[in-house]
Amino acid sequence: MDDFTKISRRQWSKLSTDNKYITADELNKLVALGDVIDTADVNEIYIPLIKDLHLFAQHKKMLSKLQDHFMGRDEIKHPFIIGISGSVAVGKSTTARLLQTLLKRCYPDLHIQLMTTDGFLYPNQELEKRRLMSRKGFPESYNMKLLCDFLSDVTSEKSIVYYPLYSQELSDIVPGKYGKITQPDILIIEGINTLQLPPNGVVVTSDFFDFSIYIDANEDLIETWFMQRFKHLLKINKHNPDNYYYAWANGPLDVAVNRAERIWQTVDLVNLREYIAPTRSRANVILHKSHGHRIDSIYVRHY
Ligand SMILES: Nc1ncnc2c1ncn2[C@@H]1O[C@H](COP(=O)(O)OP(=O)(O)O)[C@@H](O)[C@H]1O
Numbered sequence: 001m002d003d004f005t006k007i008s009r010r011q012w013s014k015l016s017t018d019n020k021y022i023t024a025d026e027l028n029k030l031v032a033l034g035d036v037i038d039t040a041d042v043n044e045i046y047i048p049l050i051k052d053l054h055l056f057a058q059h060k061k062m063l064s065k066l067q068d069h070f071m072g073r074d075e076i077k078h079p080f081i082i083g084i085s086g087s088v089a090v091g092k093s094t095t096a097r098l099l100q101t102l103l104k105r106c107y108p109d110l111h112i113q114l115m116t117t118d119g120f121l122y123p124n125q126e127l128e129k130r131r132l133m134s135r136k137g138f139p140e141s142y143n144m145k146l147l148c149d150f151l152s153d154v155t156s157e158k159s160i161v162y163y164p165l166y167s168q169e170l171s172d173i174v175p176g177k178y179g180k181i182t183q184p185d186i187l188i189i190e191g192i193n194t195l196q197l198p199p200n201g202v203v204v205t206s207d208f209f210d211f212s213i214y215i216d217a218n219e220d221l222i223e224t225w226f227m228q229r230f231k232h233l234l235k236i237n238k239h240n241p242d243n244y245y246y247a248w249a250n251g252p253l254d255v256a257v258n259r260a261e262r263i264w265q266t267v268d269l270v271n272l273r274e275y276i277a278p279t280r281s282r283a284n285v286i287l288h289k290s291h292g293h294r295i296d297s298i299y300v301r302h303y
């Protein structure tokens with residue numbers, strides 16, 4: 001990690017000087033049901049991070065304005081795009097939701113949207129046809145061309161851009177359902193592949209990102225979080241026959257747990273080692289987590 005400066009939690013927490021602190025009560029009202037977020041993490045880590053992000057966003061806006069002026073054309077509204085990457089179960093979705101919530105709170109006039117790249121996975125039927133079901137999440141399981149076209153549309157002046165939706169409940173793409181991006185000031189995109197190079201192609205998704213964050217942790221810890229989330233999903237879907245986890249929730253627990261452990265070992269861990277972790281050095285900032293999702297250090301890229 002030669003290209004990064006390691007900043008301790010203590011040093012980092014001193015960077016935010018305007019005291020926009022948040023109380024536990026306020027935070028509970030802000031975050032989604034089930035999120036367990038530490039107020040200390042918010043005040044000491046996330047508030048300085050969003051101040052930093054806001055600086056980058058302002059800089060981009062100013063630069064675009066100058067460029068439009070120089071070219072003698074009308075001002076184009078480009079979104080500031082933040083990519084969040086890291087292993088399956090490292091906490092990307094939770095971090096993305098929290099960043100969106102806090103950005104909205106600190107900058108209420110900005111239109112901030114959030115989406116995930118799992119909508120760009122091929123549907124299960126297509127994955128089966130391509131014999132890729134056991135490679136879900138690997139680069140070849142995503143329709144990267146569609147993702148790059150989507151990003152290109154988002155950065156042009158289109159008023160609405162649609163994207164496919166993935167459902168964790170179905171563990172598949174939802175047929176005929178789309179999310180929409182409506183000219184946000186800031187767009188947060190989270191997914192394991194946000195910093196990846198495409199298997200064959202020239203356009204890279206990260207070319208579209210103005211700022212990227214990689215969430216990092218020790219493999220064993222991530223496995224614990226993966227298994228905890230799995231057990232939680234079994235618990236909450238025991239009486240939900242439409243859910244992907246229903247069958248596992250109503251069979252023997254050890255069978256379900258063994259299966260999840262096998263998926264972690266043979267799919268998600270392999271993907272982390274081969275394709276996700278190698279992209280870490282492409283991020284602007286690395287948030288390193290320890291036990292209990294506590295962020296213990298931050299790495300900031302020099303350039
Ligand atoms: N800051 C956090 N504090 C406590 N639990 C967290 C935190 N971030 C994530 N988790 C939990 O860890 C698991 C994985 O997080 P999630 O955001 O779903 O990961 P990802 O989107 O990277 O797959 C979930 O069970 C989630 O509730």
Ligand SMILES: CC(C)(COP(=O)(O)O)[C@@H](O)C(=O)NCCC(=O)O
Binds near residue numbers: 088092136263268
């Ligand atoms: C759909 C995913 C590839 C997306 O991961 P995410 O970007 O949400 O972390 C992943 O959750 C997944 O389903 N992986 C396949 C193996 C598994 O069931 O964990």
